[in-house]
Amino acid sequence: MFKNKIFNKVLLTGSFIVTLLIIAKLSGVLQYAFVPQAGNEPTIKRRSLVFMSNILPYDKYKMLVYNQNNTRYEKGTYVQRLVGIENDKIHIKNGVLYVNDTLIDSRFNLKHNYKIDRAFSNHLMLNKGVSENEIFPIGEEYFIAQLSKSDLNDDFFYERFINTTQDTAIFNIYHKEWTADNFGPLIIPKNKLFFLGDNRNGSLDSRYLGFVDKKDLVGRVFILKIKL
Numbered sequence: 001m002f003k004n005k006i007f008n009k010v011l012l013t014g015s016f017i018v019t020l021l022i023i024a025k026l027s028g029v030l031q032y033a034f035v036p037q038a039g040n041e042p043t044i045k046r047r048s049l050v051f052m053s054n055i056l057p058y059d060k061y062k063m064l065v066y067n068q069n070n071t072r073y074e075k076g077t078y079v080q081r082l083v084g085i086e087n088d089k090i091h092i093k094n095g096v097l098y099v100n101d102t103l104i105d106s107r108f109n110l111k112h113n114y115k116i117d118r119a120f121s122n123h124l125m126l127n128k129g130v131s132e133n134e135i136f137p138i139g140e141e142y143f144i145a146q147l148s149k150s151d152l153n154d155d156f157f158y159e160r161f162i163n164t165t166q167d168t169a170i171f172n173i174y175h176k177e178w179t180a181d182n183f184g185p186l187i188i189p190k191n192k193l194f195f196l197g198d199n200r201n202g203s204l205d206s207r208y209l210g211f212v213d214k215k216d217l218v219g220r221v222f223i224l225k226i227k228l
Helices: 002-027 118-127 168-174
Strands: 031-035 048-053 063-068 076-084 089-093 096-099 111-117 135-137 142-148 158-160 183-187 192-196 217-227
Touching (some): 031 076, 048 063, 063 192, 076 096, 111 118, 118 135, 118 142
Antiparallel strands (some): 031 048, 048 217, 063 076, 063 217, 076 192, 089 096, 089 183
8 A cells, every 4th residue: 555655656656747848849948959960069969859947048158049030941849059139230351250240259169171281180080089071081081171260279280161152051041142150240130030050161150041030939958968
């Protein structure tokens, strides 16, 4: 009899918790999303599971989640950093982000394109676990890799690589001869938002997708370190 009471109590408690989780999920209070790509590295690693909520404030410069509705690209739930709200001026100069003429990038740990030599390339693959598919040759001795500041090593050659070739995908959205590294300036319209991935040269974000409607926000990330 005593064991049955304990079992019934545990069962009731478990059922209550499951019910709360279902309600939280349906209401948006607690949600989760799988991030298969590296567009937010190093902040959110590839193949991470992130948790989010729609009751947290949608503050600028936080990782937010939104529904991507540009029909030129795959629709879905995107996780990126909100860097601009209506009336903000966005300007990327030589790969560095300014919002309302204030340097912003120094606040975050970001990845950018770097030109590296063969020795550095070998070091990354042998000692840092970087895949050969993540290093792109440009000539016989040099390569392009997306690196954060913590990846840099003064024992090898490296320098920032700024792409100066006009990007057709960006032109199709903004009708300007901009690139991912030299973008804007532009003013964000009313009820629109501007997102960037922390992997600045490996992210499909507002530079390519266009502005995001406020109504398409889903939630704010509060756990982002779980890698599957």
